[in-house]
Amino acid sequence: MILIWLIAILMIGGILAWISQSWHKNAPRWIALIAAGVDFVLVAVIWLQNLSKVDLTGQSQWLFEVNYQWIPQWGISFFLAMDGLSLLMALLTTFLGLLSVVVSWTEIKERVGFFHFNLLWILAGIMGVFTALDLFLFYFFWEVMLVPMYFLIGIWGHENRIYAAYKFFIFTQASGLLMLLSILGLYVIHGQNTGNYTFNYFHLLGTDISLFTAAWLMLGFLIAFIVKLPAVPFHNWLPDAHTEAPTAGSVILAGLLLKTGAYGLLRFVIPLFPDISELFTPAAMMLGVLGILYGAKLAYAQIDLKRLVAYTSVSHMGFVILAVFSLNELALQGAVMQMICHGISTGALFILVGAMHERIHTRNIEDMGGMWETVPRMGGVGMLFAMASLGLPGLGNFVAEFLILVGAYQVSIFWTVLATVGLIAATVYSLRIVQRVFHGEKIKDWKIPDFNVREMVVMGSMIAVIVWLGLFPQSVLNTAKHTLNSLQQRKVIEQTAWQTDSQTLNQNTSENKTIIK
């Protein structure tokens, strides 16, 4: 039941915030804050409760399940379930959601109620995406999360926000429709094979499809998730959407929306089509490395600070693709860790840039310089999160990137070496942020206030989390361990089944399996 409450609180909070706009200008802010806060507390309690329980194996991977008939004729059920992975993602969602409400306290002036309505409904959509296990319901939440984001960018954005909102919407919607096709394809094939037409994730897991159709179905899912998790050829919506979105929008866009893509890969693409994703690994790794290097190159060339940070998240997400398709536990744990750490470090950078924009009303890096003297606290925070984004050991990103690279190394040395070269590129662009904004000569003499208490609380909490993830990542790794193990077993069972009936399995898959053991 708690799962329904998690989503319901956000939705009701959204509606209330919208209505309350007429009572008092600041009422929507407080209502949104309470809704997000309550949700965060709920998820945190679940997580702490389960921290001890999750370690012992043998206990079922799914912590909560809620399953009601929704449209029985077509086998669609309102099926929500939460396991280690979705628990972590839910935690990240509520944490960043709470922060984005606090951050936009002074930035959003007009139509405050509608803004918070959109904000909370995006969070509800994302929460739904992370917990839905009925493919139809998954697609439903996929749309619920998309529309308010469009409004958020379109109404409260900066200069050419309409263009950015359109681009974002078309990109995600088009790829989403491809995914819908695959879902329906899967639904029909499963129905024909077994007679019962259902969208239920567990039933669909077992469908045996010929390699050819499996490839096409997987492609549908893959494109939807790769567009969302920007892999290089499809990443163009991200810089525009980020540059034009308000601070809260950017934080949610970078922190959460990109993760829905990665989560989709882990939850749907790998388990549903294990052998195809095995064949797809070299291409995926190439895509990942391309993302890392190309994202880094572009990040280095940007003048607009927000666009620069957006391209850095393209580069960081390249690591996630590399990891997800390495299909061994090290890389998968690294991917989950990277999703969380990237969410926090890039979220913090966006909040910083947003605060800077609120003060000096420009994002152009050329007229910033020597800001450390006027705003030392902002400089310190910026320095720390720039270091986090270049993967400094002792902060969360390093643990993630190291796990990913070690995991990927076992699959293909060539791509991993190229990805490690990406680390140097990460250093170059991160240091450029610090140098051009905080150090160097003062180009314009800005008289601006430093971080106030509210911003310092937000930043402080994020610093605490990123440093805690860097030094004590084990609690997060344990929570995700169950899901990733079951992901592994399914892959191994799949292989043994494949081995028994076709003895001509090529050498590398079995040898690859021994290393994972």
Next chain:
Amino acid sequence: MEILFYIASIVAVVSTIMVITRLNAVHALLYLVVSLLAVALIFFIIGAPFIAVLEVIIYAGAIMVLFLFVVMMLNLGKIAVEQERRWLSPGIWIGPAILSLILLLELIFMFAHSSQAIQATMISPKEVGVTLFGPYLLGVELAAMLLLASIVGAYHLSKRKKKAKHRFMEETAE
């Protein structure tokens, strides 16, 4: 009798050609009347006397006369003819003529291979009347409604304030 049919059809075709080539609207109208009469004759020959008569009365009589009234009312005269000559440069004929020729050839080619002959039995108006009010009763009602609508439309469209019709008189506000 067949010879009569062929003559009437030739007359019809020639007069229709004359209709579309005349510069003066009134001459064209009169040729049109001739063409309609020729068609009416053909109808009579192949045994549809009721329709032939109707064609003469309604089509040739009523519609063409209505046309004539309107043309007269507009009172175009010399200027209109001059204008027509300018609009009807020879070059303009080629495009449509070719297209229509192709269309005609196709039609002819399509009709060519259905070669039953028409027995041309006489269908008396009584038979027409019986079937008209038999299965087609609903059709008649609809036709009546259509005519009513057109009357109202025509009246409304041509209603306008008292003002001079001739184009040299100065304009009064609508």
Next chain:
Amino acid sequence: MLELLWLIPALPFAGFLILALFGSRLSRQSAAVIGVGSVGLSAILTLGIAIRFISSPPADHAFSQMLWQWISVDAFQPAITLYLDALSLVFIFVITFVGFFIHLYSSLFMYEEEGYSRFFAYMNLFVGSMLTLVLGNNLLLLYLGWEGVGLCSYLLIGFWYKDSENGYAARKAFVVTRVGDTAMAIGLFLLFTSFGTLDIQKLLQQAPQEWTINSTQAVLAAALLLGGAVGKSAQLPLQTWLPDAMAGPTPVSALIHAATMVTAGVYLIARTHVLFTLAPAVQTAVAVVGALTLLMAGFTALTQRDIKRVLAYSTISQIGYMFLGLGVGAWSAAVFHFMTHAFFKALLFLGAGVIIFVLHHEHDMFKMGGLRKKLPVTFWTFLIGSASLAALPLITAGFYSKDMILWYTFAGEQGNDWLWAAGLAGAFITSIYTFRMVFVTFYGEAQAEITHKPGMQLKVPLIVLAVFSLIAGFIELPHTLGHLTLFSHFMHSALPPTEVLHESVSLELLLQVIAAIAVLLGIYIAYHIFIRNRSIANNLTASGPGALLHRFWYSGWGFDKVYDTLFVNPLVWFAKINRNDFIDLIYTGIAGTSREFHRQLTRTQTGRLRWYATGIVIGAIITITVVVYL
């Protein structure tokens, strides 16, 4: 007592946290107390542990203390465990000892600078990370210290952030060392994939069993680790960043770019010596890199005008000696040279710091001169340091450590004569440029006025380090002079002894005499050129080939220009050319073509009735033909 090991790195980190969080509110006095105090406390603690360790060594001469399990995923189980053995003891002793004095020195040196607490915060963070690097028992923890040290060197070089030149030098240092770190990271992946663990001790046991000598994997792993070491210790391919790192405050150069950080590479190779013995090809590569670097840096130091850059190039050269020692298998000799080098090089930097401090930031040696009488303490301590650097025979520590390396290069199992010859030539050049520096700065007529006398906090560290530069050598005497092997005996518990091919005292004596002659000759030449008649130096560099050679050496053998044209400029150009992402054109292109297609279509709607009629006819014709004939 040993249980308090975790406090040694913890204290500087705690100092960093206090200074970083409450720095702006603390007064300068309390910031200095915290900064210097934390390092002082860990120095005392190290002393205590050292005494305890030497007096009653724990089981098999090593003590490890696990703090918490850092990551445990599948087979990858790195834990935060501190590992103390002879090698790491020497390193933490040097780091905390020299570190403390440098902190004491900088408490006065940096007094008028703004951002005083920020400076001490970074210095404490540096000492903390260096201690974690040295005490880490698995390569991942070592890597954490490794990157932490790199970060602090970036922060401290760019300490005076107002002038973007320093920012550029800081970024250059961080990126070049990061290139080395990436090579090392790939080495770590290789080691983990082959052995399933990153724990150093386990690695050193499993490596000989699983890998055969000179097997490709061993060579690859050793080469990658060498790449990392070369990056951090500014050896040949990646040494361009150290001279520019002099843009930072002088105590920073003393601590980071002389005593501790640059020797991290030496520690790494010494720590993972089994991998290098497994790959002799790479070991000789280490020796060759060392030899080439010491020659190249020596010649460049000859031509430098800025006193700090002379010291920077001499650091590169001395680390070249350590690499030479490691390359020929003289592990304990290299570590011994590290210790002595830390003392006298820190002394020289601090001395240079005093001169610069006194002549209000004048760096060019040729504008100084005649400081002998005005700064007596600085002069004498500087002289002792230079003598030790030039390895003045018998009395200075430098002599014993450098001589030990030269002896093993000649007589050692993997040694060979060419390397020894290079080492000797290096020693000769070192003495020339060292005494050139001394004579130019302290002798001759005074050109600049002294603003104010250096305070006690500046002089005490100089005196202590000078004492150490002298006596530190006596704990390890060669056969010819009493054969006292306290240091190498102590090191055998951690590092294997080096076998000597032909064990003959007379040969060793002969080599020492040759080395002594080379050094004295060098001093005489420096005296002759730079005291008696300066004109020789000028007309040497004025003539054609001489000027060319001078400019070539002055620019650090042209490495900077080569790297700029090969890597930096093309990459920057490549980044700038497509600033806004040509892939975007695909999508804007799609949008554009659809708009264009729409525009063409609207032109067909002309509004003229006849055109529509013709359209209908054409349509009719087409449909009829299609239906009837196709």
Next chain:
Amino acid sequence: MISIPMEFGLILAGTLFVLGLIGLMVRRNIIFVLMSIEIMINAAGAAFIFAGAKWGEPDGQIMFLFILAMSAAEVAVGLGLILQIYHKFQTLDGDTVSKMRG
């Protein structure tokens, strides 16, 4: 009675229809356009009659009756429109009346 080859009748109707079409496409004067439409309608009616005659069914003729009604209504409204156009634009040129375009 007389027997005329069926296709001849249809060909006649076809030619009349095509001639009307030419008139429609060529003439710019709206009245002539309306007249050509009348010809085409009449030709279509003729085709019905021929078919009715061939099968000996009165349906052809009934269809012609409806066509007649429709054509009468069409002319009435058409002429009304022409008067309005003439009143507004003082000209009968079909091309001036081309506001409705893309």
